[in-house]
Amino acid sequence: MASLSIRNVRKVYPNGNEVLKGIDLEIEDGQFLILVGGSGCGKSTLLNMIAGLESVSEGEIMIGDRVVNNIAPKERDIAMVFQSYALYPTMTVRENISFGLGIRKVPKAEQNEIVERVANILQITHLLDRKPALLSGGQRQRVAMGRAIARDPSLFLFDEPLSNLDAKLRVEMRAEIKRMHQRLGSTIVYVTHDQIEAMTLGDRIAVMKDGVVQQFGSPQEIYDQPSNLFVAGFIGSPSMNFLRGKLTTDGAVPAFELDHNGQKTLLSLPLVNGNGNADAVSKWVGRDIVLGIRPEHVTDAMSARNSSGDQVNVGGYRPTEVNCIVELTEPTGPDTLVVARFNEAPVTCRTHPRAGALPNQPLKLAFDLTKALLFDPSSEQRIA
Numbered sequence: 539m540a541s542l543s544i545r546n547v548r549k550v551y552p553n554g555n556e557v558l559k560g561i562d563l564e565i566e567d568g569q570f571l572i573l574v575g576g577s578g579c580g581k582s583t584l585l586n587m588i589a590g591l592e593s594v595s596e597g598e599i600m601i602g603d604r605v606v607n608n609i610a611p612k613e614r615d616i617a618m619v620f621q622s623y624a625l626y627p628t629m630t631v632r633e634n635i636s637f638g639l640g641i642r643k644v645p646k647a648e649q650n651e652i653v654e655r656v657a658n659i660l661q662i663t664h665l666l667d668r669k670p671a672l673l674s675g676g677q678r679q680r681v682a683m684g685r686a687i688a689r690d691p692s693l694f695l696f697d698e699p700l701s702n703l704d705a706k707l708r709v710e711m712r713a714e715i716k717r718m719h720q721r722l723g724s725t726i727v728y729v730t731h732d733q734i735e736a737m738t739l740g741d742r743i744a745v746m747k748d749g750v751v752q753q754f755g756s757p758q759e760i761y762d763q764p765s766n767l768f769v770a771g772f773i774g775s776p777s778m779n780f781l782r783g784k785l786t787t788d789g790a791v792p793a794f795e796l797d798h799n800g801q802k803t804l805l806s807l808p809l810v811n812g813n814g815n816a817d818a819v820s821k822w823v824g825r826d827i828v829l830g831i832r833p834e835h836v837t838d839a840m841s842a843r844n845s846s847g848d849q850v851n852v853g854g855y856r857p858t859e860v861n862c863i864v865e866l867t868e869p870t871g872p873d874t875l876v877v878a879r880f881n882e883a884p885v886t887c888r889t890h891p892r893a894g895a896l897p898n899q900p901l902k903l904a905f906d907l908t909k910a911l912l913f914d915p916s917s918e919q920r921i922a
């Protein structure tokens with residue numbers, strides 16, 4: 539296994555298209571790196587550069603302690619798994635998995651041992667003598683992964699390997715890949731456009747947009763402290779709510795003012811935890827601002843109270859209760875997503891399934907404003 543360093547890497551395609559604009563990423567041996575972002579942001583280009591399938595226009599890629607910019611793909615000690623799993627149709631699963639080993643002249647007995655071990659990890663022992671045509675999509679993807687594992691590379695590269703699978707299978711295979719990583723301690727770079735895959739699989743996530751890494755950090759950092767509006771909106775489902783208003787004061791404390799045609803609503807802002815940079819916030823008083831709050835931090839007021847009906851105190855703050863009008867309800871089972879109008883602004887919240895939210899009816903919502911984030915509307919960077 540090996541570490542990976544990507545230093546100031548740029549990619550300009552021969553047609554002049556600059557698709558990577560100075561990428562810096564670094565992971566340690568055994569880490570699981572996710573490259574996530576919308577279609578066309580440059581994820582596959584970066585992965586192909588790590589693999590050696592695309593040249594590096596500028597900067598440096600190191601696998602372990604070796605700069606690989608000018609090293610041929612087959613000398614890089616990597617294994618790649620794509621969305622389309624190119625298996626050899628005339629070979630059995632066993633032959634597909636051991637193919638690379640045969641080329642490297644690994645003795646037959648050792649090949650068999652490796653195939654058995656890999657098949658065991660991926661639970662495909664019973665399929666070893668079948669041809670790919672007789673396998674389901676999920677089973678073929680397992681074989682493609684098995685072939686990669688059998689090579690025992692320093693680095694695994696995955697490019698949207700689960701995109702072709704149906705939703706249920708995707709969840710199963712996601713767990714399978716995580717298990718494989720825990721078991722083998724492999725270093726992995728994994729490309730996906732799916733933010734849930736990113737959150738559930740990664741040790742480190744690089745959120746990309748337009749060839750630029752917007753944020754690089756642990757899943758929790760990226761979720762709790764997104765560096766800008768793009769990251770805040772991209773990661774998390776349903777997406778974070780963004781309310782556009784003005785920062786003002788309510789007595790001595792900062793407050794967020796939502797103004798709809800002169801009808802003003804104030805939310806006093808507790809400055810605690812990561813959001814508590816009072817100096818940064820005070821500079822914004824009197825200016826337009828975006829308040830971000832995740833759906834799980836807005837709930838029906840009853841659920842936010844304890845069993846005796848008292849408001850729960852979170853670190854010295856009580857949730858702020860406000861009256862809203864329900865627009866839409868989406869029961870998911872464990873909770874019901876509600877889109878409500880808060881002074882006309884739409885807010886998605888997670889309510890108790892028995893909170894009784896009904897379209898066009900009033901519902902009292904509780905905002906946990908200790909979790910609110912503030913953003914600069916023009917630069918889109920997070921302020922607090």
Ligand SMILES: Nc1ncnc2c1ncn2[C@@H]1O[C@H](COP(=O)(O)OP(=O)(O)O)[C@@H](O)[C@H]1O
Pocket residue numbers: 551552553555557575576577578579580581582583584
């Ligand atoms: N060979 C190429 N020549 C020119 N532009 C390319 C080439 N390959 C990809 N691109 C462009 O580079 C951008 C990034 O592509 P890609 O890395 O495939 O994105 P992603 O994998 O994030 O969807 C896209 O705008 C794509 O059209």
Ligand SMILES: [Mg+2]
Pocket residue numbers: 581582583
């Ligand atoms: Mg791609």
